[in-house]
Structures are given as structure tokens and as C-alpha cells.
Amino acid sequence: xxxxxxxxxxxxxxxxxxxxxxxxxxxxxxxxxxxxxxxxxxxxxxxxxxxxxxxxxxxxxxxxxxxxxxxxxxxxxxxxxxxxxxxxxxxxxxxxxxxxxxxxxx
Amino acid sequence: xxxxxxxxxxxxxxxxxxxxxxxxxxxxxxxxxxxxxxxxxxxxxxxxxxxxxxxxxxxxxxxxxxxxxxxxxxxxxxxxxxxxxxxxxxxxxxxxxxxxxxxxxxxxxxxxxxxxxxxxxxxxxxxxxxxxxxxxxxxxxxxxxxxxxxxxxx
Numbered sequence: 499x500x501x502x503x504x505x506x507x508x509x510x511x512x513x514x515x516x517x518x519x520x521x522x523x524x525x526x527x528x529x530x531x532x533x534x535x536x537x538x539x540x541x542x543x544x545x546x547x548x549x550x551x552x553x554x555x556x557x558x559x560x561x562x563x564x565x566x567x568x569x570x571x572x573x574x575x576x577x578x579x580x581x582x583x584x585x586x587x588x589x590x591x592x593x594x595x596x597x598x599x600x601x602x603x604x
Numbered sequence: 605x606x607x608x609x610x611x612x613x614x615x616x617x618x619x620x621x622x623x624x625x626x627x628x629x630x631x632x633x634x635x636x637x638x639x640x641x642x643x644x645x646x647x648x649x650x651x652x653x654x655x656x657x658x659x660x661x662x663x664x665x666x667x668x669x670x671x672x673x674x675x676x677x678x679x680x681x682x683x684x685x686x687x688x689x690x691x692x693x694x695x696x697x698x699x700x701x702x703x704x705x706x707x708x709x710x711x712x713x714x715x716x717x718x719x720x721x722x723x724x725x726x727x728x729x730x731x732x733x734x735x736x737x738x739x740x741x742x743x744x745x746x747x748x749x750x751x752x753x754x755x756x757x758x
Binding site: 515516528530551554556557558559560561562563564565566567569570571572573574575576578 | 669670671694697698699701702703704705706707708710711712713714715716717718719720721722
């Protein structure tokens with residue numbers, strides 16, 4: 499069900515600072531809401547996100563219930579070599595999803 | 605001996621904060637205790653100075669469920685001097701932590717953006733940790749018209 503949207507430039511000059519945008523579809527249920535019967539809706543959020551560039555971790559985030567549904571995270575990195583970005587999201591109830599994007603550095 | 609060192613650290617911290625006009629950790633600021641505790645858990649005994657960090661959140665928010673937020677730090681990103689991490693806190697959501705972001709010299713630019721939930725009009729604090737171990741902060745007040753649904757019944 500879950501799906502990711504990734505935006506990485508296809509091409510970049512070596513040494514250029516590029517922006518990476520990521521969005522993962524997820525309810526991010528806070529665990530603070532309750533049903534009409536008064537039962538607490540259990541927490542179901544993404545707790546961790548990481549990005550690796552050719553195998554090396556370049557960005558990591560800890561997520562809390564304060565993140566909106568479908569967490570959207572953007573960050574920057576320096577284009578070093580042509581290769582691949584690997585993204586990973588982990589969360590409650592064994593949530594785990596990955597995505598990747600490639601880049602050509604000239 | 606232990607007591608003395610704690611007292612010295614406290615005085616150093618208080619003095620430093622007063623001299624630099626730091627806001628985030630001054631007990632006199634109307635900062636709820638939980639946020640102060642959460643900040644302490646990250647910075648330890650270090651002094652948090654105001655500056656370098658820019659925290660961009662709309663001053664008036666209509667819907668607290670998705671609030672765009674950008675944190676940037678004006679600091680070089682070189683192996684010798686870079687931003688290690690950015691931490692965001694709030695004072696009135698159920699939890700004081702909003703997010704932790706870990707960067708490195710390869711980031712090129714110390715800037716992250718995301719969308720957050722705000723349960724009430726409140727103060728948000730962003731703290732950046734630099735590679736030399738110093739902490740810098742920025743504080744923003746946000747007015748929220750429709751709060752995020754923390755106690756909504758569905």
C-alpha cells in the first residue's frame with residue numbers, strides 16, 4: 499500500500515549542492531486520538547528515515563507523532579559521483595519501505 | 605565533590621546564558637518543563653546560544669495538521685566545521701520532540717524542510733549541534749487557528 503515519491507535531479511555537476519525531496523504515504527496515527535467509545539487509537543507512525551548515497555549514509559531523521567501524515571522531508575547533499583540514492587523508512591507495526599533514485603554526475 | 609562540580613556547571617551555564625542573552629534554557633522563559641527536559645536530553649549540560657539557526661514557520665497557521673517548516677543553519681559544511689544535527693522541539697503538543705535530523709559535511713547546505721502538526725498556538729525551538737560541540741538555537745511563535753486533532757473523536 500505504502501508508496502514513496504522521490505525527487506532527485508537526474509543530472510548534476512560534480513560538487514553541486516542538490517536538493518532531495520521525499521514523501522512517503524503513511525497515516526502517521528499519533529496515538530493521542532480516540533474513538534467515540536473512548537478507546538485510544540494505537541500509535542502507528544514512521545519513526546525513522548535514512549538516505550544512503552552509494553552505500554554511505556548522508557542523512558537520517560527520527561520522526562515523532564508531530565510529523566504530518568504522509569511525511570515529507572527535504573534535504574541537501576553534494577553531488578559527488580554518479581550512482582544511486584537508497585531511501586528507507588521504518589516505523590511502528592513493522593513498517594518498512596524502501597525506494598531508490600539514480601543520478602548522473604558530470 | 606560531585607555536588608560542587610554540578611553547581612559550578614550550573615553557574616557557568618546560567619552566567620553564559622545571561623551574558624549571551626540566550627533564551628531557550630533560561631528557566632524564567634515561560635517554557636513548559638517537558639520541553640526543557642527534552643532539550644536537556646539532547647544538549648546535556650552544554651550552553652545553547654541564540655543565532656546561526658533560522659526556523660521558518662508561518663506565523664499564522666490555519667490548519668495545524670500540516671504546517672510547513674524549514675530549518676536552516678548558516679554555517680559552513682566542511683569536514684572541519686559542519687552541522688552535525690538539527691533538533692526541533694515544541695511546548696504544547698503531547699510530546700515535546702518534533703524531529704531529529706542528522707546531517708554531515710557532505711550535506712553541502714544545512715537545511716531541512718518538512719511538514720509538522722501543531723496542537724495549539726505555541727513556541728517552537730530548533731537547536732543545531734555543530735561539529736565543535738556547540739549548540740545554537742532559534743525560537744518562533746506560531747498562532748494556530750485549527751489545532752491538529754489530538755483529541756478529536758472519530
